Amino acid sequence: MTDSVKPTWYILGAGAIGCLWAAYFRRAEFPVVLISRTPDSQSTLTLNNSSGRHQVDVSFKSIKQLDQCIHYLMVSTKAQQTTDAIAEIKTHLAPDATVFVVQNGIATQHLPNQLPTQKLFAGVTTDGAYRTDKYTVTHAGAGQTLIDTLTPDRVTQGCTELIRQLPQNDLRIEYSEHFKEQQWKKLAMNCVINGLTAIYQCKNGEVLGIARARNTATVLCNETFKIIDALGIMIAKDAQALFKDVELACQLTADNYSSMYQDIKHQRPTEIDCLNGFLCKQAQHMSLPCPENQSIVDQIKQLEQAR
């Protein structure tokens, strides 16, 4: 298939995940426009992955430079940035555009109201990526992206119509029948792993080897499991099973630095309010205690301010 018959994907959020997917879209011969905040004349990206170093041509544009109606939009901003970013681009979207949001946290619930006619999909991913500069991205850990539609009433063939338009050769992308549970499970694991790796400044594979961090992870699993269970969402059999899932995730992504670690290191705002902070709000609504997650929120905010 040539570029002329493949739709153009616009990617809002030209960070680690946005650049990773842009590179794989290009390798699958989809035209790609990465939308950056400011005008940018760059036209190549470098991708490092297990098969080597690859150069791909992409186009960077700012929202002001967009002159075409967007039919396919991927959103890969941080969870707390999504509402504002979509508000900025909304007028460029076709009324029946496909919008695919890949991020951590549970910030996608309000999207059907913000975009009342578009076909909306959400994804959670265990792929790991980081950038060494604005135009160089490393695929640090090959994982899986689970997807589901947020607007079943607006799509005709479920997720198959989206999956056909994604770079399936290089990324593992699957529809998940239990997407909500997967999204919450990812949230729970991020609440345990991300904050601790940022606090102890270590790789995912190192954090549970630190005695104090391991103890905190155990109590975080107990508290997190109770809160999500009280919401009626089944993410694991019990808190011990959640801890085992956390242990496995740390092993599988042993060489990765979590995004929160990287955000603190590079003095960027973290997603703490959309992860542990979000969980604390849920607990508050149900009058449940949440001291362990609150302590992670407080420590990460201190680190954000210190830098």
Ligand SMILES: NC(=O)c1ccc[n+]([C@@H]2O[C@H](COP(=O)([O-])OP(=O)(O)OC[C@H]3O[C@@H](n4cnc5c(N)ncnc54)[C@H](OP(=O)(O)O)[C@@H]3O)[C@@H](O)[C@H]2O)c1
């Ligand atoms: N990286 C990973 O390995 C990984 C793994 C699993 C899940 N995730 C999740 O995937 C999501 C994206 O993560 P990431 O690591 O790619 O984050 P990131 O590197 O911080 O990328 C986010 C990008 O969004 C851009 N952005 C924010 N607001 C914008 C706006 N209004 N207009 C245009 N661009 C805007 C940012 O631009 P500026 O730099 O100009 O602010 C940044 O380039 C997060 O939810 C993260 O938790 C990441």
